Amino acid sequence: MSITGALSNALSGLNVTSRSIENSSNNVANALTEGFARRELEVTARSYGGGGQGVRTVGIDRMVNMALVADRRLADAATGDRDTRAAFYQALADATGDTGGGSLLARISAFSASLVTAASRPESQARLQDVLDKAQSLAAGLRAASDAVLEARRAADASIADQIKTLTATLARVQQMNATITEMRVNGRDSSAVEDERQRLVDGISTIVPVREVTRQNGQIALFTAGGAALLDGRVADIAFEPEPGLVAASSVAAGDLGLLKVNGLPLDLAGDGGMMGTGSLSAAFAVRDDLAPAEQARLDALAQDLIGRMAAADASLGAGDAGIFTDDSAAFDPAAPAGLAGRLSVNALADPDRGGALWHLRDGLQRPSEGDSGDPTLLNALAAALDARTAHAANGLSGTFSFSGLAAETVSGAAVALVSAEAEASFASARRDELQALILADGVDTDREMEQLLLLERAYAANAKVVTACDDLLQYLLEM
Template identity: 45%
Template sequence: MTLNSALYNALTGLGANARAAHVVSSNVANATTEGYGVRSLSLSSRTLGGAPSGVVIEGVNRHVDERLLGDRRLSDAAVGYGSTRSNFLDGLEKAIGTPDQLGSLSGRMAQFEAALIEAVARPDGEAALNASLNAARNIVSHLKTTSDHIQDARLTADQSIAQEVAQLNQGLKDVQDLNTKIQAAIVRGADPSGLMDQRQQAIDALSSIIPIKQVPRDGGQVALISSGGAILLDGRAAELGFSPVNTIVPEMTLGSGALSGLTINGQPIDTTADRNAITGGSLAAHFQVRDDLAVTAQEQLDAFARDLVERFQDPALDATRAPGAPGLFTDAGAVFDPADEIALSSRLTLNAAVDPAQGGAAWRLRDGLGAAVPGNVGNATLLGQLVDALDAPKVAASGGFSGTARSSAGLATDLLNSVAASLSHSEAQLGFDAAQNDSQREMELAQGVDTNAEMQKLMVIEQAFAANAQVVTAADEMLQLLLSM
């Protein structure tokens, strides 16, 4: 080996050592950076005429477990879906209230019945009659508040859909731009690892919204396809369309055309199907809240209101009422029509005849809604019939409840139990998905930067650098000796 070749070998070695030290320092500095792929330097020896001729830097390799990354992204979507559903159901349960709360629907019903029983015992007591009216008024108010909560949840879901669609459109464009830059970097022979990190972060930011599968393409590019088969990005980013509304009432549904659906590149997506193009992420869950869960909750609440109205609208109850006149609970002051059940819980009011706030009198609760003057203050017959009407076993006419006959309080319990069962199932599934997501993230971190291993590499690099530097020094001394001869 000549002095020139020895010097050249050492110099290429020093260059490789410097680049390797840079890669190690980058790994250590980004040990906790989300989306960072561990780098390693790829080297190869070069020979000229069969003789060693230094080392060549082939490039920097970025190491990511694509299968684990894909599984974790699907898990992100499952957590996004489950948390959105659970948040709605939890809020609904709180709005209805649990039986241990006095302000719950069950508690309001119990207070109403207790007040009526007290009035039966003291029909001459104005305080007992007023307490019964206040208890009935509290039921009306509670149903209205719960109905408002459900529609507010639908509006929040509608607004969240709009926000997530905008985030998806921007995120897909960002990934498209990064694809182009990565391809250009590879053509130039530059290291695209930093751009790949950014692309992974951009895709990760979308993974909780829609379950995304990443498919490699030529030139370092990737395509993105939802688990439901929708092509979100393949060369060009897809354009998702959605039009939010400013207010939502129970009558507004997707089927009626009052609410917007989702489109991808102008093509409508059936978000109501069990398996659709966006199934599994928070976007699908928001659609489910707006168009399914909240709609069902409103239907059941209206069914409860209907059951309550019809119990006291029974023609056999209160002979003083004119035929076809409303009972104690009314549909905005009028008699209830079964064909107009939607949003009944939000229109429910007390009969003006007994409501002092509407010009009525509390004594009509005892003497009859159609009574012109007070009757025998000791007659508790009608009050007792009101109690019986509350307790009478009756099959709910709507709302999807079981065919079991139950009292009004029993129906209130069934309404809450339905929500509680859905919430329990949703939380159990969310707990499983969250635990799985945590495990996958831990596995990702375990396959990330090992700082101990990187420091060991740095020690080896330091030794190699010193050896190459020693060769350069020795070659220089020999050349200087030769030149001085």
């Protein structure tokens, strides 16, 4: 080998070694950086005229297992979906389980007990006042539960708008990074740092909508949902949604009261399993707004309707169209407008002294014109018996005969069972996501290995430097001859 050949080999080795040292140092420095992918220098032999002339760097490879990343992103979406559903049922459980004055079932039990107690001494104003207080507490408990459901629907509607805003903004940034990466690669520059940032952005999208990443030319990527809808493929999809700030219990998609998600002008129904968008926090928000919350509202309304009907049927003083102890916003219940009844439930003002009524109406009848025998417990016993009477129900997932407390227990326990199931699914989804993330991190930076590599590179650098020194000495010797 000639001196110039040896010098060329050594200089190329110095260049590759210095870049390798820089790469390993960068790996160590970013070992704890979120979304950083370990880099490896791609090195190949350099040859001229059929002979070896050292080594050269071809590029820098990001060491990422995209199959694991794709599965982790689907797990991110599932986690976001289950967490959203669990949060809804937790809010409902908090409202029915403890709303300041006790659980809904405890309020029902207290109201029933107050009727029995008042019937034992119907002339007692204190016991009649206790019946009124317990009735107002029961109505307040049902209103609180209904308000919690309505607030969950409104929060879900607002969350959908926020998520769409985040999704479209992030997709636009990914599109910009696609262009930047292509430009850097065409100019022979390392685009790894930009690709790391792009991956972090796509990971953020995956909690909202499950995405599949497809590689395109020159380092660009296209993004599709798990259901096949194109979010980004050269251009960003036009995703639009109009929130409904005035959402009420009766609002529904079927009636045209609520906005739908539109992708490139086509409406998509994301309730249920998410359809084209798959499962994610976005589809879960639609499910809460359009399916889960309305179903729970219907159960609460049926419970309120049952209470109104039982109490009205027990009061012989009532005529057609008269309201009983419990009213629909101070009026008789209108069967044509059942939606949101639980949120409008109130105690009849005729029995409330603070609103111009009288307590004796609870004992003698709401529509009785004058006070009757103060010792007559007939109506109080009838009201207590009405609560315990078993009536048939075959709606809202219930089938059978129930007392009022039994119907309430079925309503509350149904939400509790749904909460337990949602939490279990959320826990499983989170565990799966964590396991996949651990597998991804296993391919990340191993600082011990990188430090070992740095020691080997130091020796390689020193060996190449010695060759350069030897070549220099030989050239000096030749020049001095």
